[in-house]
Amino acid sequence: MRKKQAQILIVDDQEEILFSAKMILKKHFETIFTTNSPKKIISILSENEINVVLLDMNYRIGFEDGREGIHWLKEIKTLSPNTIVILMTAFGKIDTAVEGIKIGAFDYVLKPWHNEKLLEIIDKAVAESRKNSKKQVVEKTEKRYFVGTSQKIKQAYSIAEKVAKTDANVLILGENGTGKYVFAEFIYQNSARKKEPFIHVDLGSLSDNLFESELFGYAKGAFTDAKTDTPGRFEMAQNGTIFLDEIGNIPLHLQSKLLHVLQTKTVTRLGESKPRPLNVRIISATNNDIKAEVKSKTFREDLLYRINTMEINLPSLRERKDDIVPMANFILENIAEKYNHGPEASGWHFEENVAPYLEKYPWKGNVREMENKIERALILAENNTISVTDLDILDFEEIQENDDNPLSEMEKTAIEKALFKHHGNISKTAEELGLSRAALYRRIEKYDLKN
Numbered sequence: 001m002r003k004k005q006a007q008i009l010i011v012d013d014q015e016e017i018l019f020s021a022k023m024i025l026k027k028h029f030e031t032i033f034t035t036n037s038p039k040k041i042i043s044i045l046s047e048n049e050i051n052v053v054l055l056d057m058n059y060r061i062g063f064e065d066g067r068e069g070i071h072w073l074k075e076i077k078t079l080s081p082n083t084i085v086i087l088m089t090a091f092g093k094i095d096t097a098v099e100g101i102k103i104g105a106f107d108y109v110l111k112p113w114h115n116e117k118l119l120e121i122i123d124k125a126v127a128e129s130r131k132n133s134k135k136q137v138v139e140k141t142e143k144r145y146f147v148g149t150s151q152k153i154k155q156a157y158s159i160a161e162k163v164a165k166t167d168a169n170v171l172i173l174g175e176n177g178t179g180k181y182v183f184a185e186f187i188y189q190n191s192a193r194k195k196e197p198f199i200h201v202d203l204g205s206l207s208d209n210l211f212e213s214e215l216f217g218y219a220k221g222a223f224t225d226a227k228t229d230t231p232g233r234f235e236m237a238q239n240g241t242i243f244l245d246e247i248g249n250i251p252l253h254l255q256s257k258l259l260h261v262l263q264t265k266t267v268t269r270l271g272e273s274k275p276r277p278l279n280v281r282i283i284s285a286t287n288n289d290i291k292a293e294v295k296s297k298t299f300r301e302d303l304l305y306r307i308n309t310m311e312i313n314l315p316s317l318r319e320r321k322d323d324i325v326p327m328a329n330f331i332l333e334n335i336a337e338k339y340n341h342g343p344e345a346s347g348w349h350f351e352e353n354v355a356p357y358l359e360k361y362p363w364k365g366n367v368r369e370m371e372n373k374i375e376r377a378l379i380l381a382e383n384n385t386i387s388v389t390d391l392d393i394l395d396f397e398e399i400q401e402n403d404d405n406p407l408s409e410m411e412k413t414a415i416e417k418a419l420f421k422h423h424g425n426i427s428k429t430a431e432e433l434g435l436s437r438a439a440l441y442r443r444i445e446k447y448d449l450k451n
Contacts, residue, residue, distance in 0.1 A: 177368030196240030222271025
């Protein structure tokens with residue numbers, strides 16, 4: 001039997017699992033890598049073109065919630081977007097596995113697996129990896145960005161287009177969920193470095209112990225688990241762009257180390273003394289009031305000067321209300337395409353009465369919250385139509401109790417639909433609408449919805 005051309009990485013802390021999976025897969029696929037430490041994923045991905053990663057979700061005794069697997073899934077999708085990830089767990093945490101699929105995993109398997117099922121899933125994953133590789137160049141040039149019509153966001157994109165053509169360092173400011181990652185990617189895609197790496201680093205998730213090894217890399221033997229020479233994120237971004245997300249969260253005692261790299265344009269791996277030259281464009285972002293942190297001496301003023309040659313502020317959705325409905329439609333179209341039922345073919349749309357609710361909802365989590373709610377609604381909705389209740393944006397306590405309110409009729413309709421859906425069950429209806437039973441009864445009286 002001829003082996004398929006594919007490179008597969010198996011990550012599990014149990015040696016017997018690694019051995020068993022390798023014995024099964026090496027009969028069918030050309031190259032199989034294994035590691036019992038997820039910390040080695042980055043170096044393996046940087047040195048090899050891995051098609052598929054079979055990733056365990058739990059690595060520490062007593063921690064069986066799968067959060068480590070989710071963390072490493074995000075890392076893999078950031079470092080190698082075309083690599084397909086299959087999650088595996090012995091504990092059957094289906095909800096966590098589904099969460100993993102929503103953020104980019106291809107599928108999941110439960111241990112112990114059926115060999116035929118495992119091979120079938122990996123076969124499909126390899127095919128998907130090849131398809132992704134073919135699409136990579138096209139996707140980079142065809143990716144669409146929603147701008148909108150508000151003056152603040154148009155001004156931000158105008159500045160971004162101008163600064164993208166330079167190598168100036170950029171600092172992006174904005175609340176959580178305003179789209180700082182997407183904005184950084186927009187700058188990268190419109191720059192002369194767009195064919196080189198784009199490396200995203202979530203500084204907020206890096207512990208003090210991992211900061212230097214992750215960013216700067218390390219030499220073999222630098223510490224106990226340093227088995228091989230490993231480049232850091234800055235080296236991975238060589239000739240390209242590094243996006244330092246949540247830079248405001250770096251502890252003061254580590255800021256000087258980052259400042260040295262930016263000042264000297266060199267990086268020195270842990271365990272080495274010779275600096276390596278860097279040619280990297282820096283984009284940073286934070287939701288903190290960085291200037292207030294400088295005043296309070298929790299963020300270095302000289303580091304701020306290094307990262308904000310150009311400073312761009314992203315407005316919250318509260319500041320661009322006219323963009324809310326068009327943005328929701330744009331997001332719905334993209335998510336529908338992601339799930340392989342594009343809106344042009346299948347007619348996905350919002351109910352007509354949804355727009356006022358979208359505009360009224362506070363969107364404290366901004367664009368990210370909108371994306372999450374629309375994706376969840378698309379999964380749950382029926383007949384290609386998304387309603388207010390599907391979106392879970394009913395906030396009745398903020399609606400004034402008077403008959404002149406233009407939302408009253410929509411509130412009545414939403415309650416009627418929920419009652420019908422739950423066959424008149426008050427508890428379930430109240431739970432879906434986010435109301436207490438007493439509040440629901442008051443509205444049933446108000447709208448005369450009693451049988």
